[in-house]
Amino acid sequence: MFIVYNNIDHKNIHAPHGNILNTKGWSQEAALRLIINNLDPMVAKDPENLIVYGGKGKAARNSKAFDKIIESLKELENDETLLIQSGKSVGIFRTTRESPRVLIVNAQIVPRWATHDIFWDLEARGLTMFGQMTAGSWIYIGTQGVLQVTYETLNALARKIYHSDNLDGKWFLSAGLGEMGGAQTLAAKMNRCTSIIVEIDIEKIRRRLRDKYLDTYTDSLDEALKLKDESIKNGKHLSIGLLGNAATVYNELVNRNIIPDIVSDQTAAHDINLGYVPEGYDIKSFQKFREDNPEEFKRRVYESIVREVNAMIYFKNHGAAVFDYGNDIRTRALEGGLKNAFDIDGYVPAYIRDLFAIGSGPFRWVALSGNPDDIYKIDDAIIKNIDDRHLTDWIKLAKEYVHFQGLPARICYAPYGERERIGLMINDMVKNGDLEAPVAIGRDHHDTGSVASPYRETEAMKDGIIINNQAAAAKDLYNKIIGNYIQEG
Amino acid sequence: MFIVYNNIDHKNIHAPHGNILNTKGWSQEAALRLIINNLDPMVAKDPENLIVYGGKGKAARNSKAFDKIIESLKELENDETLLIQSGKSVGIFRTTRESPRVLIVNAQIVPRWATHDIFWDLEARGLTMFGQMTAGSWIYIGTQGVLQVTYETLNALARKIYHSDNLDGKWFLSAGLGEMGGAQTLAAKMNRCTSIIVEIDIEKIRRRLRDKYLDTYTDSLDEALKLKDESIKNGKHLSIGLLGNAATVYNELVNRNIIPDIVSDQTAAHDINLGYVPEGYDIKSFQKFREDNPEEFKRRVYESIVREVNAMIYFKNHGAAVFDYGNDIRTRALEGGLKNAFDIDGYVPAYIRDLFAIGSGPFRWVALSGNPDDIYKIDDAIIKNIDDRHLTDWIKLAKEYVHFQGLPARICYAPYGERERIGLMINDMVKNGDLEAPVAIGRDHHDTGSVASPYRETEAMKDGIIINNQAAAAKDLYNKIIGNYIQEG
Ligand SMILES: NC(=O)c1ccc[n+]([C@@H]2O[C@H](COP(=O)([O-])OP(=O)(O)OC[C@H]3O[C@@H](n4cnc5c(N)ncnc54)[C@H](O)[C@@H]3O)[C@@H](O)[C@H]2O)c1
Ligand SMILES: NC(=O)c1ccc[n+]([C@@H]2O[C@H](COP(=O)([O-])OP(=O)(O)OC[C@H]3O[C@@H](n4cnc5c(N)ncnc54)[C@H](O)[C@@H]3O)[C@@H](O)[C@H]2O)c1
Numbered sequence: 001m002f003i004v005y006n007n008i009d010h011k012n013i014h015a016p017h018g019n020i021l022n023t024k025g026w027s028q029e030a031a032l033r034l035i036i037n038n039l040d041p042m043v044a045k046d047p048e049n050l051i052v053y054g055g056k057g058k059a060a061r062n063s064k065a066f067d068k069i070i071e072s073l074k075e076l077e078n079d080e081t082l083l084i085q086s087g088k089s090v091g092i093f094r095t096t097r098e099s100p101r102v103l104i105v106n107a108q109i110v111p112r113w114a115t116h117d118i119f120w121d122l123e124a125r126g127l128t129m130f131g132q133m134t135a136g137s138w139i140y141i142g143t144q145g146v147l148q149v150t151y152e153t154l155n156a157l158a159r160k161i162y163h164s165d166n167l168d169g170k171w172f173l174s175a176g177l178g179e180m181g182g183a184q185t186l187a188a189k190m191n192r193c194t195s196i197i198v199e200i201d202i203e204k205i206r207r208r209l210r211d212k213y214l215d216t217y218t219d220s221l222d223e224a225l226k227l228k229d230e231s232i233k234n235g236k237h238l239s240i241g242l243l244g245n246a247a248t249v250y251n252e253l254v255n256r257n258i259i260p261d262i263v264s265d266q267t268a269a270h271d272i273n274l275g276y277v278p279e280g281y282d283i284k285s286f287q288k289f290r291e292d293n294p295e296e297f298k299r300r301v302y303e304s305i306v307r308e309v310n311a312m313i314y315f316k317n318h319g320a321a322v323f324d325y326g327n328d329i330r331t332r333a334l335e336g337g338l339k340n341a342f343d344i345d346g347y348v349p350a351y352i353r354d355l356f357a358i359g360s361g362p363f364r365w366v367a368l369s370g371n372p373d374d375i376y377k378i379d380d381a382i383i384k385n386i387d388d389r390h391l392t393d394w395i396k397l398a399k400e401y402v403h404f405q406g407l408p409a410r411i412c413y414a415p416y417g418e419r420e421r422i423g424l425m426i427n428d429m430v431k432n433g434d435l436e437a438p439v440a441i442g443r444d445h446h447d448t449g450s451v452a453s454p455y456r457e458t459e460a461m462k463d464g465i466i467i468n469n470q471a472a473a474a475k476d477l478y479n480k481i482i483g484n485y486i487q488e489g
Numbered sequence: 490m491f492i493v494y495n496n497i498d499h500k501n502i503h504a505p506h507g508n509i510l511n512t513k514g515w516s517q518e519a520a521l522r523l524i525i526n527n528l529d530p531m532v533a534k535d536p537e538n539l540i541v542y543g544g545k546g547k548a549a550r551n552s553k554a555f556d557k558i559i560e561s562l563k564e565l566e567n568d569e570t571l572l573i574q575s576g577k578s579v580g581i582f583r584t585t586r587e588s589p590r591v592l593i594v595n596a597q598i599v600p601r602w603a604t605h606d607i608f609w610d611l612e613a614r615g616l617t618m619f620g621q622m623t624a625g626s627w628i629y630i631g632t633q634g635v636l637q638v639t640y641e642t643l644n645a646l647a648r649k650i651y652h653s654d655n656l657d658g659k660w661f662l663s664a665g666l667g668e669m670g671g672a673q674t675l676a677a678k679m680n681r682c683t684s685i686i687v688e689i690d691i692e693k694i695r696r697r698l699r700d701k702y703l704d705t706y707t708d709s710l711d712e713a714l715k716l717k718d719e720s721i722k723n724g725k726h727l728s729i730g731l732l733g734n735a736a737t738v739y740n741e742l743v744n745r746n747i748i749p750d751i752v753s754d755q756t757a758a759h760d761i762n763l764g765y766v767p768e769g770y771d772i773k774s775f776q777k778f779r780e781d782n783p784e785e786f787k788r789r790v791y792e793s794i795v796r797e798v799n800a801m802i803y804f805k806n807h808g809a810a811v812f813d814y815g816n817d818i819r820t821r822a823l824e825g826g827l828k829n830a831f832d833i834d835g836y837v838p839a840y841i842r843d844l845f846a847i848g849s850g851p852f853r854w855v856a857l858s859g860n861p862d863d864i865y866k867i868d869d870a871i872i873k874n875i876d877d878r879h880l881t882d883w884i885k886l887a888k889e890y891v892h893f894q895g896l897p898a899r900i901c902y903a904p905y906g907e908r909e910r911i912g913l914m915i916n917d918m919v920k921n922g923d924l925e926a927p928v929a930i931g932r933d934h935h936d937t938g939s940v941a942s943p944y945r946e947t948e949a950m951k952d953g954i955i956i957n958n959q960a961a962a963a964k965d966l967y968n969k970i971i972g973n974y975i976q977e978g
Contacts, residue, residue: 096587097587098585098586098587098588099587108941109600110941110942110943111598111600111601111603112600112603112943113943114600114601114603452597452599453599454599454601454602
């Protein structure tokens with residue numbers, strides 16, 4: 001067990017392990033371990049600045065706010081509720097034992113002012129926080145989360161486009177090996193697909209080589225294409241990192257009329273100020289450019305994004321399966337003047353909504369003990385007791401391929417009814433002392449009624465752009481089984 | 490007691506009275522009686538179309554949705570929660586006895602699409618509903634609600650501008666005698682102030698004469714001014730309805746250089762399509778104009794609003810206390826091209842925020858029995874037991890002046906701690922059988938942490954335009970004492 005200090009050095013923190021409480025109950029303890037875990041250097045992208053993943057997605061507003069949250073969680077009674085507003089604790093209320101222990105709401109702005117410029121200005125002035133999807137709700141579990149949904153997306157694509165349950169003999173072009181994007185290579189390999197992923201930052205490539213998400217890398221497109229051809233010829237599923245700029249590489253392929261089978265992008269294009277490196281710059285020089293001349297920088301970012309999306313549309317028109325993977329790159333291209341940016345499909349309506357339609361969605365759990373055996377025991381119990389081939393196949397693949405980051409965790413897509421069954425099963429295991437400590441259960445944004453995002457989760461739905469506010473209204477109903485804190489995008 | 494039918498004729502409904510349940514518990518019963526009460530012809534503006542007050546503020550999406558809500562409330566168990574989404578029941582979930590019985594969220598749209606045009610288009614297609622402030626949350630109690638806050642606003646103005654606790658010898662010019670606006674005359678009188686209120690609809694004037702909110706009326710400005718002068722000379726506080734168009738009357742006063750002491754407006758200017766009659770039209774011809782030529786109609790509405798607000802600025806520059814009373818008329822004038830529309834103060838920062846600062850805010854309760862004695866007994870208990878002169882003075886005035894509409898109700902502004910005290914007192918009275926039936930407790934939008942409205946509740950606050958999402962996050966904490974359903978704007 002680790003002692004939690006009030007004044008944590010959050011450059012190098014790790015969630016407490018074991019089964020001794022630092023707080024007044026396991027719900028509070030879950031929240032405490034999860035927020036710390038989200039800033040563990042093994043998990044977070046930039047813990048010093050409290051950034052967990054996805055551009056500037058943070059777990060707390062600033063260091064002081066983080067310390068205060070920890071302090072509040074340690075004080076919190078079992079009939080109280082802590083309110084968190086955009087990464088800051090704003091109050092503790094007496095409620096009931098059945099109430100949520102923690103309620104989190106992030107980054108809400110009155111619609112008329114809800115623009116990028118105003119949001120990032122407020123953020124710079126410390127008045128709000130970008131919570132991404134799971135950072136600000138403390139349920140980020142590292143690359144495994146996105147690995148699973150990327151796996152499901154490519155798997156659904158295989159079924160829909162190639163009428164096969166794998167992608168043998170195909171190749172996948174994408175960009176970005178960041179916190180989430182790094183999962184693309186492994187998700188491709190699990191679907192027996194060769195991949196080339198363009199990344200501008202050599203450090204990101206090195207990290208993915210180290211943790212074996214990437215098999216090899218090169219800074220030459222010719223070399224990458226050669227490796228890809230050999231991989232396919234030999235029935236292999238190599239993952240190849242290509243050091244370079246996505247806009248440049250995609251257009252070079254267009255010039256050579258080389259059409260990949262599958263194309264996407266996972267640069268952090270949603271964040272126009274920080275997420276996308278314009279052509280002609282490297283990871284260092286782009287930072288300086290941005291500081292020296294933010295307006296010109298933005299113009300250049302838009303220019304490159306337009307060029308990249310234009311190439312993606314070319315691939316699509318020449319037979320490739322091309323999809324936007326939720327980083328808003330189509331919207332940025334449209335803002336940049338590319339009128340037909342939305343010719344590209346969104347991955348939700350194109351591929352994974354079929355899963356939502358049967359109630360299948362993300363279900364994730366974290367071993368608060370820090371003990372990997374707790375997760376493996378649950379894996380085994382699922383494989384033994386749950387009669388769902390698609391799900392148990394995934395659990396087996398995950399057991400083989402996934403390296404835990406920070407607190408051990410598992411995610412799977414469980415359909416209607418199965419989440420409850422797995423939750424009750426875990427409940428029993430905790431009760432019977434099979435596990436070292438309780439387990440926190442959560443979910444993410446890929447789910448029915450979770451997020452109203454017209455170009456992602458709710459794209460092309462019948463009621464169009466209305467927020468289906470079940471998400472907000474159903475707060476009380478999530479995570480009832482064990483975890484007792486509530487997440488909201 | 491009335492029996493509640495599944496298929497209610499909602500043109501002429503009244504909440505069940507007495508202490509026999511139509512549902513499985515008093516929380517459900519409170520919700521059921523309140524939604525019906527909100528559509529009682531004595532309470533609602535246009536019950537046939539489910540409109541309660543404030544432009545098109547509705548209690549339910551449509552008749553079918555209303556019937557379904559009634560049905561759901563009758564089925565709802567004591568450990569279940571009913572979710573209402575923009576006037577439609579969308580699900581019943583098993584929760585706990587301590588959970589809210591009903592959760593309501595209205596009119597949420599993803600910010601980029603949150604414009605008037607898109608909202609009203611969605612509304613017309615039955616995909617959302619405008620819930621106003623208390624209509625969509627079923628806690629509207631008729632004119633008394635706005636009477637109280639208008640009383641407080643004028644009272645605060647008297648103290649701040651005239652260093653007096655009344656407005657003896659002053660006169661107040663305003664417009665609109667609708668559901669909310671009708672309260673202006675009585676609020677002025679309670680502050681010993683003479684008033685002229687311009688209203689375009691003779692029916693509204695008649696209604697206010699009938700219920701004694703208005704003392705007299707005329708269709709001549711000269712006559713109105715004469716009556717006003719006599720009232721002031723004789724130390725009276727006459728309320729005068731003036732049949733006419735606010736833009737026209739205000740500008741005529743400017744032409745004559747007659748400057749009122751206090752000026753405001755309570756036409757439903759927030760709703761550009763329905764709330765404001767343009768100059769040159771009466772209450773009938775404007776409807777036809779709107780249907781025949783909606784674009785030209787809108788242009789004319791903007792034109793009149795700009796003229797009216799321009800006159801208000803003139804009054805301000807010539808010494809009057811002029812305030813926007815929350816109907817967004819400044820925003821509409823700005824949209825219509827009047828650059829300095831925001832020279833006029835908002836009533837919250839100008840006058841009543843001082844009350845919020847000491848935790849004082851709206852506290853309202855409704856006798857579910859339908860028995861006025863229940864309210865009078867609580868009035869007396871407050872006068873006897875609560876040691877707060879400002880509050881007990883108001884209760885005495887309310888007892889004298891307020892006519893109940895639908896279920897008897899009371900509202901007062903109670904500061905921090907006092908709401909709890911009054912709530913517990915009511916609790917005891919219910920427990921001891923002093924009252925015929927339980928009492929529903931609610932609040933409205935004039936409160937700390939209730940609504941983020943940059944030109945009303947949160948105008949000129951330090952953190953500017955950010956939604957202080959305590960409002961959403963604190964859902965669980967409202968109405969805990971007796972009422973157990975949750976309202977949100
Ligand atoms: N669909 C989903 O489920 C899902 C899930 C997570 C994230 N996302 C989105 O995916 C995006 C990526 O997330 P992340 O956490 O990996 O972000 P990240 O910031 O960690 O990584 C982005 C990577 O892109 C690289 N990059 C930037 N510009 C480039 C360019 N022009 N060429 C090549 N490489 C470039 C950066 O060096 C960085 O490594 C985000 O926009 C995020 O919102 C979608
Ligand atoms: N500050 C607050 O607490 C508060 C409270 C309630 C309502 N409001 C706002 O006040 C406004 C009025 O609410 P309401 O419920 O009384 O609305 P309403 O629709 O019932 O009444 C509006 C009245 O204005 C009259 N009118 C319209 N145009 C006119 C014109 N040009 N000249 C003269 N009269 C005209 C209409 O005939 C109608 O009687 C709304 O915008 C509402 O949002 C503010």
